[in-house]
Amino acid sequence: MKEKKKIVIVGGGISGMATAYRLSELSRAQGIPVEITVVEAGSRLGGVIESKRQDGFLLEGGPDSFISEKPAAQELAKRLGIANEIIGTNDKFRRSFIYKKGNLIPVPEGFYLIAPSQIRAFLQTHLLDWRTKFRMGCEVFIPKRSTNEDESVANFVRRRFGKATLEEVAQPMIGGIYTADPEYLSLEATMPQFLELERTYGSVIKGLLLRRNAKRKNSTQSASGPRYSLFLSFKEGMKELVDSVVKNSPDVRFKLNATAVCVTRMSRSTNPFGFFSFPLKACGYDKKTIPPTSLLNSSRNQCWQVDFENGATLEADAVCxxxxxxxxxxxxxxxxxxxxxxxxxxxxxxxxxxxxxxKRSDIPHKLDGFGFVVPAITKRKIVACSFSSVKFDGRAPGGMVLLRVFVGGAFHREIYALDDNEMTRTVTDELRHYLGIEKLPLFTSISRYPRTMPQYQVGHLDMIRSIQAQLSDFPGLYLTGNAYRGIGVPDCIKWAESAAEAMYTFLKEKRKSADLNSVKGSSK
Ligand SMILES: Cc1cc2nc3c(=O)[nH]c(=O)nc-3n(C[C@H](O)[C@H](O)[C@H](O)COP(=O)(O)OP(=O)(O)OC[C@H]3O[C@@H](n4cnc5c(N)ncnc54)[C@H](O)[C@@H]3O)c2cc1C
Structure with missing residues (x-):
């Protein structure tokens, strides 16, 4: 029997899990035997995906949904056989609010993060004053930028729609996703759709309107198949995705409480007395004396070693x-x-x-939406609040409500630094202000995610291209995760699967060249 190729995946968040599952799918479909090990520092899988039941409520610590616009998460769910577990948002209240001068004002229908696509709703909204609306309307006359250099989201919005749109709408809407300061956020890495609209139509509004009309025409012509809302989740929360990967991957080993500390290249040699591995470090190489890449690349028996905090090691043909x-x-x-x-x-x-x-009766607000975002210029203390049990069914028992408040990020580091009691007090004070809640909650649950939100700064994609180019010097080493080309769950899955496919191709090539060499060897 052919020797199994060994793969180690470091990190048991959705990126690591999706990499493992795709590899095991490929191995099953194409017959190259692989031994896949996922190593996770924590005591559970899922990374920031954390769903738990408490007193009949379903709490999400990390992501509570994924967007349907990017299909990777939905497709993975289908392949895992849990498509029937997917739920859409509650149609009755499909809208959000933005906080302004003491009120929660609905985002006008058809408003797409920074720009309107429905003129009537835009003209009627109280969210923006007439000056701001006029300035926004002028966007259709503003020429497109002549250079192709990346720019900040803030610069783009100010340039095309004016300062008020940036501060009152774009910053809180985008801030809710990236918890970032748009002054630093790269447009091409985070909002490429707007850049593309500007480049194609010369105007974001014009582009949105034209596309909306075209879509409308198409959808009346072919209205078939299930129609999901923009945000989707699972009946039992996002954790279902993680649990299902584990259930459907009997061939993958998941090692918990295994903190990787170092990944090194080794030259592997075979001799008549058995198999020996020589970690480069152990051979006297240190970071200053790494042997030339060409030498390592030419070594057909090269492999990788992952060292763990507890002194254990794992050897692999490829590491992700x-x-x-x-x-x-x-x-x-x-x-x-x-x-x-x-x-x-x-x-x-x-x-x-x-x-x-x-208790529902303790909240005076109508809760007739999915939640609200708070502009940083208001100097308040939270980023956003989801009306979780309104957004998705099954999040709270009858007569109860589950709210979820987002704190921290680039504008609220001092709130993240508070201890749990202070954070709870701050959040309940804030909710009194927005929703008029005087009563204390039945219970609260805080989930902290230190340094988990990457900030894609201007020039981010150039940096990623450079990282990618450097990786080509290290055959068998792969990187994936939310730091590179998208932070949402669907993007993490998409890029994890693409890393898995690249790894699989690499292993196939490696096996082919090993087979060739053994044929050559035996014919000598
Ligand atoms: C609060 C919050 C809300 C979010 N909301 C949404 C949302 O609604 N929709 C959406 O699409 N996206 C959302 N996101 C973004 C998305 O959830 C994340 O980008 C994505 O889940 C990251 O997955 P990951 O596997 O790349 O990283 P992680 O989930 O961070 O997983 C990395 C894993 O690696 C482990 N690890 C770390 N170091 C080591 C080591 N040395 N050795 C071994 N293991 C190690 C960690 O313990 C962790 O389990 C949200 C993120 C957060 C934090």
Whole structure:
């Protein structure tokens, strides 16, 4: 029987899990035997995906949904056989609010993060005053930018729609997703759709209107198949996706409480007395004396070693590091110091969510939406609040409400730094202000995610291209995760699957060349 190719995936978040599942799918379909091990530092899988039941409520610590526009999560769910577990948002209340001068004002229908696509709703909204609306309307006359250089989201919005749109609408809407300061956020890495609209139509509004009309025409012509809302989740929460990967991957080993500390290249040699592995470090190489890449690349028996905090090691033909960039950097510092430096340069913000359970009768607000976002210019203390049990069914028992407040990020580091009691007090005070809640919650639950939100700064994609180019010097080493080309769950899955496919191709090639060499050897 052919020797199994060994793969180690570092990190048991959705990126690592999706990498493992795709690899095991490929191996099953194409017959190359692989031994896949996922190593996870924590005591559970899922990373920031954390769903738990408490007193009949379903709490989400991390992501509570995924968007249907990017299909990777839905497709993975289908392949896992849990498509029937997917739920859409509650149609009756499909809208959100933005906080302005003491009120929660509905985002006008058809408003797409920074720009309107329905003129009537836009003209009627109280969210923007007439000056701001006029300035926004002028967007159709503003010429497109002549250079192709990346720019900040703030610059783009100010340039096309004016300062008030940036501060009152774009910043809170985008801030809710990236917990970032748009002054630093890269447009091409985070909102490429707007850049593309400007480049194609010369105007974002014009582009949105034209596309909306075209879509309308098409959808009346072919209205078939299930229609999901923009945000989707699972009946039992996002954790269903993680649990289902485990259930459907009997061939994958999941090792918990295994903190990887170092990834090194080794030259592997076979001799008549058996198999020996020589880690480069053990051979006297350190980060200053790594042998030339060409030498390593030419070594057909090259492999990788993952060292763990407890002194254990794992050997692999290929390694995928599915961690945040700041966690990946120290792992590769000895083998790829320049790569490590670039990874460490991607900034991160910390965020926390506070789930709060209430009796419905204790909340005076109508809760006729999915939640609200709070502009940073208001100098208030939270980023956003979801009306979780309104947004999705099954999140709270009858007569109860589950709210989820987002704190931290680039504008609220001091709130993230509060201890649990202070954070709860701050959040309940804030909710009194927005929703008029005087009563204390039945219970609260805080989830903290230190340095988990990558900040895609201007020039981010150039940095990623450079990281990618450097990786080609390290055959068998792969990186995936939310640091690179998208932070949402669907993007993490998409790029994890693409890393898995690249790994599989690499292993196939490696096996082919090993087969060729053994044929050559036996014919001598
Ligand atoms: C509060 C919050 C809300 C969000 N909401 C949404 C949302 O609604 N929709 C959406 O699409 N996206 C959302 N996101 C973004 C999305 O959830 C994340 O980007 C994505 O889940 C990240 O997955 P990951 O596997 O790349 O990283 P992680 O989930 O961070 O997983 C990395 C794993 O690696 C482990 N690890 C770390 N170091 C080591 C080591 N040295 N050795 C071994 N293991 C290690 C960690 O313990 C962790 O389990 C949200 C994120 C947060 C934090």
């Amino acid at each position: 590091i599915a961690l945040s960039a700041c966690q990946a950097a120290p792992l590769v510092i000895s083998v790829a110091p320049h790569l490590a430096k670039q990874l460490a340069a991607i900034p991160y913000e910390s965020v926390a969510t506070v789930n709060l359970a209430y």
